Amino acid sequence: MKSFSYPYMVCYADTDAGGVVYHARYIDMAERARMAMLMELGLSCRAALQSEKPFGLMIRKIEAEYIKPAFLEDRLTIETRLISMGGATMEFVQDVKRGEELLVSMKLTAFTVSGVGKPTRIPAAMREKLAALL
Secondary structure, three states, X not given: OOEEEXXXXXXXXXXXXXXXXXXXXXXXXXXXXXXXXXXHXXXXXXXXXXXXXXXXXXXXXXXXXEOOOOEOOOEEEEEEEEEEEOOOEEEEEEEEEEOOEEEEEEEEEEEEEEOOOOXXXXXXXXXXXXXXXX
16 A cells, blocks of 8 residues: 655644644645645546536545644644545545654545535546555
C-alpha cells in the first residue's frame, strides 16, 4: 500500500489562544492532503464536478485518535493511504506527524456521488488511478 505525503505548516488560524492546534483543524488538513493526492494522480475535483457526468466525493465517516498536540509553526506531514475500495466507497487512513512522531491518526470512509448528490459507482478512470495506491 502506497502512502502520499503532504507537508503542512501550522499557522495562527489553526490554533487556539495558547498556540495549540484546534482539534477540528486536523480534518481540514486531511482534506487538503487527500485533494493534493488526487491531483498528484491526475484526478481534478473541479474537472469531475464540471464533467458531462458530474460527480464528487463525500465523507461518510471519520474516526480520529488524538495522541499528541501540534503547535503554532510546527512543520507537519499528513500521510494518506488508501486501504480499500468498493463499488462507490473508499477507505483512507491519514496520519498527522511531526517528524516521525505520530500526533493524530484518522480513518475515514468516502463515497462518490452524482452531480445531484446520489451515491454512484466510482468512475472507471478514477478507479484505475486509485487502484495503483492499493
